[in-house]
Amino acid sequence: MTLNALFAARPERWDQYKDVLPEAFKAAGLDVHLALDIDPEEVDYIVYAPNSDVKDFTPFTRLKAVLNLWAGVEAITNNETLKVPLTRMVDFGLQQGMVEWVVGHTLRHHLGMDAQIVNPAHEWAPATPPLSRDRGVTVLGIGELGLACAEALVQLGFNVAGWSRSPKTHDKVTCYSGDDGLKSALAHGEICILLLPSTPATQNILNAESLSFMPRGSFIINPGRGQLIDDDALLAALGSGQIAHATLDVFRVEPLPQAHPYWAHPNVTVTPHMAAETRAETCAEVVAENIRRNEAGEPLLHLVDRAAGY
Known part of the structure; x- marks a missing residue:
């Protein structure tokens, strides 16, 4: 039939x-x-x-x-x-595309590549980054996509932690879960990658309080959902230096309105919801x-x- x-x-x-x-x-x-x-x-x-x-x-x-x-x-x-x-x-295509995008931007922040790519003053300022094993990376959301990204970063030598709402285990990723584990997970990573779904429980999971748990001068990479971040809190954290840079692929309103402060912020990279097509x-x-x-x-x-x- x-x-x-x-x-x-x-x-x-x-x-x-x-x-x-x-x-x-x-x-x-x-x-x-x-x-x-x-x-x-x-x-x-x-x-x-x-x-x-x-x-x-x-x-x-x-x-x-x-x-x-x-x-x-x-x-x-x-x-x-x-x-x-x-x-x-x-x-496979969705997963591999996400892995490539996340790994690329993680390496970009880990290696400090922006300072060499955009250097209008032509400053000669060598800066040696730590080895990947000495860089903590946290993945919020270790479902199919998050776990694939975490495993790829582990292969590159990064010290990776993952957080999920319910307990999970992995032999090479330090796993945290629940409200009690969120603070520890955020404290682990100088680079935080958001790959959670948008649900009532994950709305504004990065807010003024949780952003303060991260090491000062950390980086945020969000290819997950715009609703995961309290935008005002992130802008304040960028202004204070608590967060050094945010690379954002998803937003509460898309396309991102031309007047939104993310566009002009020197420490925000906006990409047009392209991480994983x-x-x-x-x-x-x-x-x-x-x-x-x-x-x-x-x-x-x-x-x-x-x-x-x-």
Whole structure:
């Protein structure tokens, strides 16, 4: 029997997916009709992006699952019309892209590269950084993406700690958890990388108090979610020197408004939500595999716990 999959993402994304998704379905042994417009009552699966026009899932009476193309699902988890399983995207391309971006900016701050890249006074001022083993790095959020970044940094010799809301263990990453562990985790890292989901429990996890736990002159790298940071508190910490520099890829409002103080701040790097883009070629395999698994009665990959928010 042919299955119907609705592509519910921005129309400009269609050209990226219209060939690779059917190829992935075929490779998985599936007979799936993919289209931008299908009678809601005939839709079996929705390949979804939260910025699509589909907000009410009530008309989709035959729907079996919603397969999100993004890692972030906070825009859909509270949708009361969604009654079927929801998965988030975790795939090789997304993960590898995030690892490369995080490692690149971690090394940039560790080595002090900005001072050489931007040196209008042509100052000859050699400065030897510590070895990676002597630099503490903390990753807030050690799920799939955070753990991949932590492991890559461990391979480079960094002294890495990770923090999560619930306890986790890793043989090469010092793991902290819960409210009690947050202070210790932040105190560990001169470079702090945020890879937490946006949930009520993680809103403003970096605030005036928690920023004070970090070593003076620390660096913040945020490719996670803009809601994780209290912007006013971060600007104050940058002004006092408690935080030396913040590299920010995500913001509460995107695109970041032109008048926002982050743009002009000398110790803030703004990047346009580019750390980890979903790549059609690699995510198509995950979408196809989840449809195959669901049709075979097997557990879905990366199933969202909607109560937890991720």
